[in-house]
Every structure is written in structure tokens, then in C-alpha cells.
């Protein structure tokens with residue numbers, strides 16, 4: 286017994302699939318208004334499903350692509366160990382137990398760990414930065430010019446990366462420029478200018494900024510003066526300010542997602558130069574406490590990159606063994622992926638509901654058609670049609686509705702996402718941001734939705750087809 | 766062993782409280798090549814009996830044997846084979862499929878009968894020529910006169926070359942002239958050796974048959 290005869294879907298060589306499709310097309314054409322409405326229902330269902338899933342996939346792809354291209358996936362960040370407040374007070378000054386200081390000695394050690402591609406330290410200090418009359422506060426980062434070779438810093442719009450370790454140079458991001466009321470030509474300038482009625486911004490080409498000067502103001506804290514100030518000495522000021530001029534050598538794309546976001550890499554200066562700037566002295570209480578021990582953290586963070594993302598976990602474990610506090614975004618990404626899976630599932634369910642409605646539409650159409658064609662079915666039986674062949678005729682119709690609906694739905698969904706994408710990107714440009722591809726159609730989505738639509742139609746066709754096959758020919762032929 | 770043996774056949778319709786014995790214990794035989802007319806008042810069970818002979822309906826009890834083989838022994842599959850190859854049916858109201866041309870109506874029967882795609886159209890045209898309607902091949906049923914429609918229906922009934930033709934008042938909806946044409950076609954088919962079983966209300970039609978049986982209240986009156 287073959288599967289086909291088991292399902293009673295018999296259609297011997299004489300009734301070819303081609304015959305069935307021709308018959309289906311013909312029957313659908315006979316009631317074209319109703320058929321096209323049903324197909325439209327499937328199109329809307331499929332269109333909704335795929336544009337929803339394409340939106341979810343697009344968001345996920347944008348984020349993971351951004352991470353991949355920035356090299357964040359192969360990066361581990363080491364930060365100073367936080368102070369453990371549960372420890373007894375006297376042990377706080379006993380720095381040996383707290384952690385390894387983030388300094389050059391540690392860097393050398395890290396570079397020797399197998400799988401590590403590079404390791405470099407970043408000096409970070411809060412500061413104020415000014416360009417002409419505009420100023421803003423930030424945390425600058427001092428890095429070695431060598432770092433320019435790494436993936437994370439390949440996004441220069443103009444100029445070069447830092448060229449010297451000791452000179453007062455700066456690589457600045459577009460995010461920082463915006464905070465300094467400068468807009469550069471990578472954005473939609475004309476539109477932005479029109480909206481900028483108060484004339485707040487200065488409009489420049491990124492190249493024009495190269496060679497220009499920024500003023501970096503840092504504060505230094507003097508603990509001894511603090512005592513004087515507390516005892517009423519007017520002359521004693523525990524804070525003193527120093528201004529260092531910085532020559533802009535490069536402009537790079539900002540890493541933030543919105544106009545308000547900021548990042549510690551908005552202003553990069555040479556590491557050697559950074560060590561000459563008198564700083565507030567410490568980034569954390571740990572560092573403050575450690576100051577006395579003669580083993581201060583030189584760096585605020587150490588960035589470690591691995592050549593192969595597979596090395597990430599072993600390297601991270603090695604670093605943890607050394608007593609370091611590490612953070613790897615790639616491992617966070619698993620969480621993010623899981624979150625997106627949930628988002629996609631929810632979007633998919635909405636589309637799925639639309640398809641269920643479309644499926645009910647198919648059932649309705651086929652049942653109507655069977656009612657109208659009762660006599661015809663009776664005739665088919667009288668001239669030798671088997672139940673299986675009659676079922677096949679209705680399955681054929683369901684399949685055609687599904688296939689045409691799926692292809693139409695994919696086109697519809699694609700057009701909708703094109704239109705939606707264009708509108709959203711117009712808004713994004715008006716806000717002065719970079720346009721993005723919001724929707725992504727992976728191949729499995731296209732194939733899957735065609736298969737799904739046909740599957741759904743056939744399931745929707747099950748009951749009507751069985752009903753058609755069960756029609757009593759004597760009854761059917763009686764009413765005329 | 767006769768060609769067709771109708772053996773204590775019974776078809777009883779049950780509706781709520783009433784039972785209608787549409788065919789009530791009929792037995793008789795039909796010989797090969799016979800032209801049999803069935804007559805009787807309206808509601809006497811003629812169509813019910815013919816539908817049983819055509820394998821469109823199943824009896825409440827009894828058997829119909831074709832060359833000794835019980836038609837109802839093999840269930841649905843047996844009935845489908847019977848309708849495809851052994852009998853052709855013609856009805857009072859023609860029963861052509863409205864959305865299909867004369868040729869296509871015949872081609873569908875050929876498809877069910879197992880004729881290959883390439884042969885179907887030629888076969889359909891041959892069959893139409895046989896009933897004198899070759900030039901009507903591409904006409905839709907609504908574009909045909911009653912007489913023409915019934916001739917197409919006869920051509921379709923002959924599609925898979927059955928031995929037996931079952932006709933339920935084939936001239937009932939036709940004027941005398943067209944009725945005569947249809948009747949002469951049936952006579953030709955009879956002459957070619959086919960067994961013809963025809964229900965009719967018209968005594969003149971019954972004259973053409975070799976034998977006439979009369980039904981009343983689901984039972985057989987003595988053969989005339």
C-alpha cells in the first residue's frame with residue numbers, strides 16, 4: 286500500500302498534476318473575484334509574517350554586524366576590581382589582596398597568553414574640552430598609537446590615527462563634534478541646515494578640522510590643600526585646573542546610537558602624552574587607596590583582543606585566574622541573541638495569526654465553491670471520478686491559492702518594508718543620523734514562507750476536500 | 766449465468782418516522798446486448814434502480830451481479846471501476862459541466878478512464894463526430910441546444926467504451942424531433958452490440974426496446 290493510496294489521494298498517470306493545476310486555475314478563474322480576495326487574504330498574512338520577521342532579523346543583523354565589524358566580539362575588557370565593602374577596613378590598605386594593578390607589567394604578561402592577539406591599556410580621565418566658544422565634558426582615553434591598527438579603530442572619516450606617543454594629538458568622534466556644535470559633511474547637510482533655524486551648529490567638512498586645535502582642561506586634586514581649605518585658609522584650593530592644547534589629527538565615526546549618547550572613546554589622545562597630564566589622581570576609591578602602596582593602576586582599562594573568537598573563553602578564563610575583572614561583550618551577545626529570539630517569536634506569532642485568518646478564508650472559499658459545485662462533483666463521480674481525484678481537484682485549488690498568495694505576499698511584504706524603511710530612514714536623516722537597513726530577508730524566510738503558505742492552504746483544504754469527496758452523487762445530480 | 770442478475774435488491778430510505786421503500790425486493794435478469802425499457806409512474810423507483818445499476822448508489826440489501834460478479838462486493842473502489850469502464854450514464858437534464866466545452870466534458874471522462882493527455886483530445890473529437898457534433902467541440906453547454914447537449918452527454922457516456930448504457934429519461938427534456946435523433950443514436954449503439962437500459966415515460970419510446978419492464982411502488986409488475 287503506497288502512501289498515496291493510504292491518503293486516498295489517488296491520481297493515476299492519466300490525471301496528471303498538470304491537469305489538476307489547469308483545472309484548479311480554471312475553477313478559480315470562474316469565480317475570480319472571490320478567488321482574488323482569498324488570495325489577497327493569504328498575501329496579507331504572508332506579507333505580515335515576513336515583514337515582521339524581516340524587521341526582527343534586520344534589527345538583530347544590524348546589531349550583530351555592528352559588533353562584528355567593530356571587533357567587539359573578539360575583545361575582552363579588563364577593569365579594576367571594585368572595592369569589596371564587606372572586607373574589614375584595615376585590609377583595604379593591604380593592596381596585595383585586592384588585585385593586580387593595571388600597568389605595563391601586566392600588559393606584558395597578558396600578551397604572553399596563548400590566543401591573545403593584542404593587549405593595550407587605556408588611560409581614562411574626566412575632563413572638559415573646548416572648541417572655540419563651545420565646550421563639553423567627557424572622559425578622554427589615552428591610547429598607544431599602535432592601537433590604530435586594531436579593528437576597533439578603522440572607522441576614520443578624515444585624517445590619520447594618532448601618529449606620536451608624546452605630542453598633544455587628538456582623534457575625535459562625530460558624537461563629540463555634535464556636542465561641540467559642529468556638523469560634518471557625512472550627514473545630510475542641506476536638510477540639517479534648514480532645520481537648524483537658531484543657527485546653533487557650525488557646518489564643516491571633516492578634512493577642515495584636521496590641524497585645528499581643541500583645548501583640554503583637566504583638574505588636579507591636592508589632598509594637602511584640602512586640609513587647609515577645611516581649616517578656613519582662603520588661599521588653599523584643593524583643585525587646580527590645567528589646559529592642554531590638542532591638535533586634531535583624525536575624525537572618526539561615533540560609536541553611540543543616539544545624539545545624547547557618549548562614549549569614552551569620543552576623544553583619543555596619545556598614551557605618553559596622557560601620562561604627562563596631571564589628573565584628578567584616581568578613578569576609584571580602590572585606586573585612591575592603592576596610591577599609597579606605590580602600585581597604582583596606570584590604566585583605567587586594558588583591552589585584550591583574540592585572533593580567533595573561539596579563543597575568547599579560554600583567554601577570559603586565564604585572565605580571571607590572574608585575579609582580573611573581565612568583561613567580554615561576545616558573551617553578553619548570547620543574551621542579546623536570546624532576547625532577539627523572543628522578539629522574533631512575538632513578531633512571528635502576530636504574522637502567524639494573520640495567516641490563520643487567511644487559512645480560514647481559504648476554508649470558507651473552498652466550502653462555498655463546493656456548495657456551488659455540488660452537482661459538478663456529482664457528475665464527476667458519475668463519469669468515473671474517484672474520491673481521491675475529487676479531493677485532488679480541491680487540493681489543487683488550495684495549493685494554487687497558497688502558492689500565488691505566498692509569492693504575492695512576499696512581494697507585498699517586500700514592498701511594504703521598502704516603503705516603511707524609506708519613511709523611517711527619512712526621519713532618521715532628519716534627525717541627522719545615518720540611515721540603516723531596517724529589514725533583512727534571510728533566504729530561509731522566503732523559502733519557509735512559501736512552504737508554510739502552501740502547507741497552510743493544504744491543511745485548510747483538508748476538510749473541504751474530504752467533504753467534496755463524500756458528496757452523494759445521487760443527491761447531487763437530483764437538484765438541477 | 767445471465768449478463769446482469771438483479772437479485773432481491775432493496776433500497777429503503779428512512780426519514781424520521783417514515784420509511785420509503787424506493788426499490789422493494791426486485792429480481793430479474795438482463796441479457797447481453799439487450800435493449801431494455803423501464804416504465805412506471807413517477808416515484809415508482811425507476812431512477813433508484815438505474816442508479817443502483819450504475820454504481821452511483823448502494824442497496825439496503827440484495828445483490829446486482831455483472832457476469833457473476835457482485836457489484837457491491839468491493840466497496841467504493843469496485844464502484845469507481847464500474848462507473849469508469851463498464852457503464853455509461855445519460856440523464857434527463859444532460860448533466861454537462863457548465864464551465865467546460867463539449868470536448869472538455871468528454872476529455873474529463875477520458876482522463877478518469879486512464880486515457881493519456883495526448884490521446885484525449887483526438888478521442889473526444891472522434892466521439893463528437895460519432896454523434897454528429899464535430900463542429901460543436903468548442904461550444905460551452907449553454908451554447909448548445911437541448912438535443913445537442915444530450916448528444917454530447919451520450920458521447921461522454923461512451924468515452925471509455927462501456928458495454929452498458931444507462932439512460933434515465935434521455936428524451937424527457939427534448940422535443941419530438943430531437944428525441945427521435947437521440948433515440949436513433951441509442952438504437953445505433955444497440956445495433957453495435959451495447960446493452961441499453963432506458964427509463965422512459967413515453968410508450969412510443971418503449972416500443973423501440975426489445976423488452977419493457979414496468980415498476981410500481983418499488984416493485985416489478987409482470988414483464989409486458
Ligand SMILES: Nc1ncnc2c1ncn2[C@@H]1O[C@H](COP(=O)(O)OP(=O)(O)OP(=O)(O)O)[C@@H](O)[C@H]1O
Pocket residue numbers: 778779780785786787805806807808809810811812813814
Ligand atoms: N433521498 C431520498 N430520501 C427519501 N426518499 C427518497 C429519496 N430518494 C428517492 N426517494 C423516494 O423514492 C421513491 C422513488 O424515487 P425515484 O426517483 O426512483 O422515482 P422515479 O420512478 O424515478 O420517479 P420519476 O419518474 O419522477 O423520476 C420516491 O417516492 C422518492 O420520493
Ligand SMILES: [Mg+2]
Pocket residue numbers: 811812813933
Ligand atoms: Mg426518475
